[in-house]
Amino acid sequence: MNGSQIPAPALGRVLDQLAHDEAAALERLFRLLAIPSVSTDPAHHEACIEAAECCAEALSEIGFDARVEPTLGKPMVVGHWRAKVRERAPLRVLFYGHYDVQPPDPLEEWSAPPFDPRLAEDPRYGTIIVARGASDDKGQLMTFIEACRAWLNEHGELPVDVSVLIEGEEESGSPSLAPFLAAHGEELKADIALVCDTGQWDADTPAITAFLRGLAFSEVTITGPSRDLHSGLYGGPACNPLRVLAEILAALHDDQGRIAIPGFYDDVRQPLPSELAAWRALGFDEAGFLGGIGLSEPAGETGFSVLEQLWSRPTAEINGIVGGYGGPGTKTVIPAHATAKLSFRLVPGQSPRRILDGLHRFVENLLPADASASFKGDGGSPAVGFDTQAPAFRAASRALEAEWGKPPIIVGCGASIPIVESFRSRLDMDALLVGFALDDDRIHSPNEKYNLRSFKKGARSWARILAELGAIDVSAT
Amino acid sequence: MNGSQIPAPALGRVLDQLAHDEAAALERLFRLLAIPSVSTDPAHHEACIEAAECCAEALSEIGFDARVEPTLGKPMVVGHWRAKVRERAPLRVLFYGHYDVQPPDPLEEWSAPPFDPRLAEDPRYGTIIVARGASDDKGQLMTFIEACRAWLNEHGELPVDVSVLIEGEEESGSPSLAPFLAAHGEELKADIALVCDTGQWDADTPAITAFLRGLAFSEVTITGPSRDLHSGLYGGPACNPLRVLAEILAALHDDQGRIAIPGFYDDVRQPLPSELAAWRALGFDEAGFLGGIGLSEPAGETGFSVLEQLWSRPTAEINGIVGGYGGPGTKTVIPAHATAKLSFRLVPGQSPRRILDGLHRFVENLLPADASASFKGDGGSPAVGFDTQAPAFRAASRALEAEWGKPPIIVGCGASIPIVESFRSRLDMDALLVGFALDDDRIHSPNEKYNLRSFKKGARSWARILAELGAIDVSAT
Numbered sequence: 001m002n003g004s005q006i007p008a009p010a011l012g013r014v015l016d017q018l019a020h021d022e023a024a025a026l027e028r029l030f031r032l033l034a035i036p037s038v039s040t041d042p043a044h045h046e047a048c049i050e051a052a053e054c055c056a057e058a059l060s061e062i063g064f065d066a067r068v069e070p071t072l073g074k075p076m077v078v079g080h081w082r083a084k085v086r087e088r089a090p091l092r093v094l095f096y097g098h099y100d101v102q103p104p105d106p107l108e109e110w111s112a113p114p115f116d117p118r119l120a121e122d123p124r125y126g127t128i129i130v131a132r133g134a135s136d137d138k139g140q141l142m143t144f145i146e147a148c149r150a151w152l153n154e155h156g157e158l159p160v161d162v163s164v165l166i167e168g169e170e171e172s173g174s175p176s177l178a179p180f181l182a183a184h185g186e187e188l189k190a191d192i193a194l195v196c197d198t199g200q201w202d203a204d205t206p207a208i209t210a211f212l213r214g215l216a217f218s219e220v221t222i223t224g225p226s227r228d229l230h231s232g233l234y235g236g237p238a239c240n241p242l243r244v245l246a247e248i249l250a251a252l253h254d255d256q257g258r259i260a261i262p263g264f265y266d267d268v269r270q271p272l273p274s275e276l277a278a279w280r281a282l283g284f285d286e287a288g289f290l291g292g293i294g295l296s297e298p299a300g301e302t303g304f305s306v307l308e309q310l311w312s313r314p315t316a317e318i319n320g321i322v323g324g325y326g327g328p329g330t331k332t333v334i335p336a337h338a339t340a341k342l343s344f345r346l347v348p349g350q351s352p353r354r355i356l357d358g359l360h361r362f363v364e365n366l367l368p369a370d371a372s373a374s375f376k377g378d379g380g381s382p383a384v385g386f387d388t389q390a391p392a393f394r395a396a397s398r399a400l401e402a403e404w405g406k407p408p409i410i411v412g413c414g415a416s417i418p419i420v421e422s423f424r425s426r427l428d429m430d431a432l433l434v435g436f437a438l439d440d441d442r443i444h445s446p447n448e449k450y451n452l453r454s455f456k457k458g459a460r461s462w463a464r465i466l467a468e469l470g471a472i473d474v475s476a477t
Numbered sequence: 478m479n480g481s482q483i484p485a486p487a488l489g490r491v492l493d494q495l496a497h498d499e500a501a502a503l504e505r506l507f508r509l510l511a512i513p514s515v516s517t518d519p520a521h522h523e524a525c526i527e528a529a530e531c532c533a534e535a536l537s538e539i540g541f542d543a544r545v546e547p548t549l550g551k552p553m554v555v556g557h558w559r560a561k562v563r564e565r566a567p568l569r570v571l572f573y574g575h576y577d578v579q580p581p582d583p584l585e586e587w588s589a590p591p592f593d594p595r596l597a598e599d600p601r602y603g604t605i606i607v608a609r610g611a612s613d614d615k616g617q618l619m620t621f622i623e624a625c626r627a628w629l630n631e632h633g634e635l636p637v638d639v640s641v642l643i644e645g646e647e648e649s650g651s652p653s654l655a656p657f658l659a660a661h662g663e664e665l666k667a668d669i670a671l672v673c674d675t676g677q678w679d680a681d682t683p684a685i686t687a688f689l690r691g692l693a694f695s696e697v698t699i700t701g702p703s704r705d706l707h708s709g710l711y712g713g714p715a716c717n718p719l720r721v722l723a724e725i726l727a728a729l730h731d732d733q734g735r736i737a738i739p740g741f742y743d744d745v746r747q748p749l750p751s752e753l754a755a756w757r758a759l760g761f762d763e764a765g766f767l768g769g770i771g772l773s774e775p776a777g778e779t780g781f782s783v784l785e786q787l788w789s790r791p792t793a794e795i796n797g798i799v800g801g802y803g804g805p806g807t808k809t810v811i812p813a814h815a816t817a818k819l820s821f822r823l824v825p826g827q828s829p830r831r832i833l834d835g836l837h838r839f840v841e842n843l844l845p846a847d848a849s850a851s852f853k854g855d856g857g858s859p860a861v862g863f864d865t866q867a868p869a870f871r872a873a874s875r876a877l878e879a880e881w882g883k884p885p886i887i888v889g890c891g892a893s894i895p896i897v898e899s900f901r902s903r904l905d906m907d908a909l910l911v912g913f914a915l916d917d918d919r920i921h922s923p924n925e926k927y928n929l930r931s932f933k934k935g936a937r938s939w940a941r942i943l944a945e946l947g948a949i950d951v952s953a954t
Binding site: 039041042173213215224228229233235236242247252289294297298300309313318320321322324325327334414415 | 803
C-alpha cells in the first residue's frame with residue numbers, strides 16, 4: 001500500500017477504528033486539558049512544559065519520531081512520520097497546532113474549574129466537552145492526532161508523510177516561532193501545512209478558511225506625575241494619566257467607527273467584487289450572530305456588513321486597561337501611570353510595523369503637557385489569503401463533503417494565526433485551514449467548550465483528508 | 478487648677494514631659510502603624526478591629542473612659558475625659574481621627590513593607606517615619622493622644638473636657654458615620670471638633686484649614702456583549718465596553734479642562750474677591766508644587782491659578798479603570814464589562830446627589846446601541862467653610878504661633894473630610910482643622926512618611942492648643 005493507492009475499504013477500517021477507540025481518545029484529550037498551559041502568564045511556565053511533553057508522548061506512542069525542543073520561551077513539539085517504502089515521492093504535510101491556552105479569567109464566571117475537564121449536556125448540541133482549551137486548540141489538535149493514531153493502528157502507515165509542529169506561544173504572540181522556523185525550516189518544510197485552529201460554517205457545515213486577518217499588538221503606557229497622588233490634595237492642577245489615556249483611546253475611532261490614525265487605511269486592499277458577491281450569497285445571519293453574544297447592531301464601520309467587518313476590515317480594539325485603583329471599594333488616587341493593551345486586526349496590504357508606527361505618532365501627537373507615552377510590543381503578522389483551487393484544497397474539500405454530506409464553505413476569519421503567515425513568508429508553504437470549532441465555543445471566554453460531535457467528526461474528517469491527500473499525484477502538481 | 482486658670486509653668490512641664498517620653502511615644506505609634514487597617518479591603522477587616530482596640534487601649538491607659546463600639550462596618554473608638562471638679566462650665570472638645578488607612582498598592586514601589594514602620598533619614602527633613610498611615614492619619618492622631626497623655630501624666634487633668642472619636646472608614650467613604658452620629662450625637666456633641674487630618678503650609682509654617690472641598694463617588698460599569706469575546710472572531714461588529722467607557726470618560730472634560738456634565742457648575746459659589754486677594758498674597762510657589770510631583774503645568778481649568786483649582790474649583794477624576802485583560806502579556810479579548818471608579822471634588826454650593834444624578838444622565842446619553850451602564854456609590858459630602866474669627870480658631874492660632882514662631886496661615890484644602898460636614902450638619906458643631914502633615918508626605922502613595930519633627934512638634938502644638946482652649950471663657954462665647 002502507498003499514498004496514492006489506498007482502497008476505499010482501508011479508509012472504512014480507519015473510521016471504524018476511530019469509533020472503537022472513542023472513550024480512550026476522550027481520556028487522552030482530558031489528560032491534556034487538565035494541564036493549565038497558559039503561555040502568557042509566567043506562573044504557568046511548568047504547565048506549558050508538561051503540556052508539550054504530553055503532546056510529544058502522544059506522538060511517540062503512535063509511531064512518530066517526536067521530541068520536545070526548547071526555545072527561549074515555551075518549548076516546541078516536533079514529530080515526524082515517514083513511510084519506509086513508497087512507490088513514488090509522497091506528499092508531505094506539516095500539521096500545526098498549539099498546546100497553550102488563553103488565561104481562564106474571569107474565573108468566577110466558570111461554572112466549574114477551567115482545568116478540570118468534564119462532559120456536560122447542552123440543550124442544543126448534546127454532549128459537550130467543557131474546559132479551557134477544549135476547542136482552542138487542544139481539542140482541535142487532538143482530532144488530527146487521533147486520526148493519525150487510527151490510520152497507524154489499522155494499517156501501520158499514513159497515506160502521506162506527516163510532520164507535526166505544536167507550539168506553546170500561540171496565545172502570546174509566538175515570539176519563539178520566527179527563530180525556530182529559521183533554525184529548523186529545512187526539517188519542517190512540507191508541500192502544505194495543515195492547520196486546525198479554525199471553525200466550521202455552522203454545526204452541520206464544514207468550512208475551509210482561505211483568508212485570515214493579521215494582528216499587531218501594542219501596550220501603551222501614559223505617565224503623568226512622578227508618583228501616585230491623593231486626588232483631593234492634587235486633583236485639578238495635576239495631570240491624570242487615566243484621563244489622558246481615555247482621551248487618546250476615545251480618539252482612536254471617529255463617529256463612523258473608522259480608525260482615526262492617519263494613514264491607517266492607506267494600504268488596505270478591498271475584496272474583489274466577486275468575493276463580495278460570494279459573501280452576500282452565503283446568507284449570513286447577522287441578527288443570529290450578534291444575538292448570540294447579546295448584541296443587536298454591528299458596531300464596526302458604518303456601511304459594511306458584519307462579514308465584511310470581520311473578514312475585510314481592520315480593527316483597533318482595547319483589550320484591557322490597567323490604571324489606578326482596581327480593588328474593592330474606592331481609593332482617591334491619581335495614578336502616576338495608566339496602561340492600555342491594544343490590538344489591531346489587519347487586512348491584506350497592511351503592514352503591522354507601519355500600523356504600530358502610526359499608532360505611536362498618533363498617541364504622541366495627542367499628549368498634553370506633562371504626559372509622556374511609552375510602548376511595548378512590536379510583534380505582529382500581516383493578513384494572508386490562499387488559492388482555493390490548489391490540489392490540496394480540492395482534496396480537503398472532497399473529504400469534508402464525504403464526511404458532512406455537503407461541500408465546505410470557503411470563508412475568511414477575523415482572527416489571526418501568525419504561524420500561517422510565517423509558513424508562507426519563511427517556508428514558502430501554503431496552509432490548509434480546516435477546523436471543527438463553532439462560533440459559540442466560547443474560546444477565550446469562560447466555559448469554553450467543544451462539542452463531542454466536533455471532536456469525533458473532526459477526527460473522522462482528518463482521517464478522510466489524509467486519504468484524499470494521499471491520492472494527490474505529487475509529480476503532477 | 479481648672480481649664481481657665483492654667484499657669485504658664487503648667488504648660489512648660491507638659492512640654493518637658495513630651496520631650497522626656499519621646500522614645501516611648503514613637504514605640505506606641507509604631508505599634509499602631511504595624512496594623513494593616515485598610516478599610517476598603519474586606520480582607521483586612523480583622524486588622525481594622527485590632528487597630529480600633531489599639532486606639533481604645535491607648536486612651537484607657539491615660540485615663541479616658543474609652544470603648545470600641547461596633548457598627549455595621551468598621552468599629553468606632555469613643556473615649557471621654559471629664560474633669561471631676563471645675564470652677565465653671567469647661568469648654569468641651571471632640572477630637573476626631575481615623576485609624577484606617579489607604580490600600581498600600583502598588584506594593585512593588587515601596588522600598589520596605591508598608592506595615593513594617595521604620596525610621597529613615599531624609600536629606601531634606603532628617604529623620605522620617607515611613608509606613609502606610611504614618612501621616613494619614615495614625616501619626617497625626619497620635620500627636621493629640623500624646624499631648625493628652627503628657628497633660629494627664631503631669632497634672633492628672635486636661636485643660637478642657639475632651640471626647641475622642643476615632644473612626645475606621647475614613648478612607649472608604651465613612652458609611653457608618655451618619656447612623657453612628659444619629660445614635661450617639663448627644664454623647665459626642667461638643668463646643669467644637671478638633672480634626673487632625675490636614676497639613677501645614679510648609680515644614681516651618683503651621684496652617685489652619687478653613688475650607689474643604691466635598692466629595693462624591695461613583696463607579697460606572699459599562700456592559701456590552703453578554704460574555705467576553707475573542708477580539709479576532711468578533712472584533713469589528715462587536716461593541717467593546719472599554720471603547721465605550723473611554724469615549725464617555727474622554728467626554729467628561731472639554732478642551733478647557735471644564736467638566737462637561739450639563740449643570741455641573743450651576744451651584745458653584747465663587748470665592749469672595751477678598752478671599753482671592755488673600756490667596757494671591759500667599760505667594761504660593763506653583764512651580765515648586767507641581768515640580769514636586771514631576772509636573773510643570775497646571776492641568777485644571779484654564780484661567781484659574783493652582784490654588785484656585787485646588788481650593789475653589791470642583792473636579793472630576795478617574796481614580797481607576799478595570800476592564801479586559803490586565804495581567805502580563807496579551808489577551809485578545811473584548812470584555813463583557815468595563816468599569817471606571819470616579820470621584821468628584823465639590824466646592825461650596827454643590828450637592829453630591831445632584832452631581833451624581835447629572836453624571837448618570839450624562840453617561841446614559843452617551844451610550845451607543847447595545848451598551849448599558851450601571852452605577853455604584855451614592856455617598857458623598859458637600860464642601861464646608863468656617864468662621865476663622867471664632868474664639869477657638871483664635872486660640873489655636875495663638876498656640877500655633879507660640880510653637881512655630883509664626884502665625885498659622887488660613888488655607889483651603891482640596892481634599893474632603895466627610896466628618897467635618899457631618900459634624901456641622903448633624904451636630905451643629907464647627908471644626909478646627911489643624912494638622913502637621915506636609916504636601917510631600919506621600920499620603921495615599923507608596924513610601925508614605927511623617928517627619929519625626931512633625932510628630933514631636935505636632936504633639937507640642939496640641940499641648941499648647943489644649944492650654945489655650947482651656948483659657949477661653951465659655952460663658953462669654
